[in-house]
Amino acid sequence: MGVLALQGDVREHLAALTASGATAMTVRRPAELAAVDGLVLPGGESTTIDKLLRTFDLFEPLRERIAAGLPVYGSCAGMILLADRVLDGTRDQRTLGGIDMTVRRNAFGRQVDSFEGPLDAPDLAGGGAPLRAVFIRAPWVEDTGPGVRVLARTGGGSAGGGKIVAVRHGSLLATAFHPEIGGDTRVHRFFVAMVRENRDAARTHHPSS
Numbered sequence: 568m569g570v571l572a573l574q575g576d577v578r579e580h581l582a583a584l585t586a587s588g589a590t591a592m593t594v595r596r597p598a599e600l601a602a603v604d605g606l607v608l609p610g611g612e613s614t615t616i617d618k619l620l621r622t623f624d625l626f627e628p629l630r631e632r633i634a635a636g637l638p639v640y641g642s643c644a645g646m647i648l649l650a651d652r653v654l655d656g657t658r659d660q661r662t663l664g665g666i667d668m669t670v671r672r673n674a675f676g677r678q679v680d681s682f683e684g685p686l687d688a689p690d691l692a693g694g695g696a697p698l699r700a701v702f703i704r705a706p707w708v709e710d711t712g713p714g715v716r717v718l719a720r721t722g723g724g725s726a727g728g729g730k731i732v733a734v735r736h737g738s739l740l741a742t743a744f745h746p747e748i749g750g751d752t753r754v755h756r757f758f759v760a761m762v763r764e765n766r767d768a769a770r771t772h773h774p775s776s
């Protein structure tokens with residue numbers, strides 16, 4: 568599996584994937600992108616990552632692989648990059664898209680820049696202790712289309728409570744928070760399972776390849 572290594576906390580994602588049983592490598596070039604069965608888009612700054620994707624000739628190849636069904640997990644800025652629609656983006660901000668949702672950039676940032684909170688996320692928590700999540704100038708999801716499954720909401724009744732902060736749409740997964748910080752690998756394990764499912768399904772459909 569790959570971690571896009573243009574900006575952000577790449578090392579932490581590599582470690583979380585490895586701890587989740589995957590073989591992980593960095594992706595900076597089209598040939599590296601072509602070699603992976605799944606890709607993580609780390610947090611950072613979505614406008615900067617957008618520009619770097621173009622500079623490194625990765626934007627179109629990645630868009631094509633997403634359209635062809637590559638499992639991709641985007642965290643924070645990565646969630647913004649996977650969104651079909653962005654509110655409060657910069658004027659020329661573009662996204663890869665793929666998830667039928669509208670995200671609001673820096674949504675929690677107006678109240679607090681970063682915080683940690685418990686989530687209502689039964690599918691991701693896997694029946695264990697509630698997931699605690701770290702948010703850093705995070706987006707939230709304003710609306711989702713019919714094919715999108717909501718996986719987590721913030722807890723509590725405050726202004727930032729009850730907001731959608733994790734979704735899955737087909738082979739795409741996105742969280743507004745940073746599970747690579749804090750040592751809880753349940754989100755990465757969820758994604759590794761998605762990648763395995765996808766690979767096994769492809770083998771069943773094309774047994775000779």
Ligand SMILES: NC(=O)CC[C@H](N)C(=O)O
Nearest residue numbers: 610611612613643644704
């Ligand atoms: N931690 C993050 O990834 C922050 C995301 C950032 N606010 C953006 O708009 O891209």
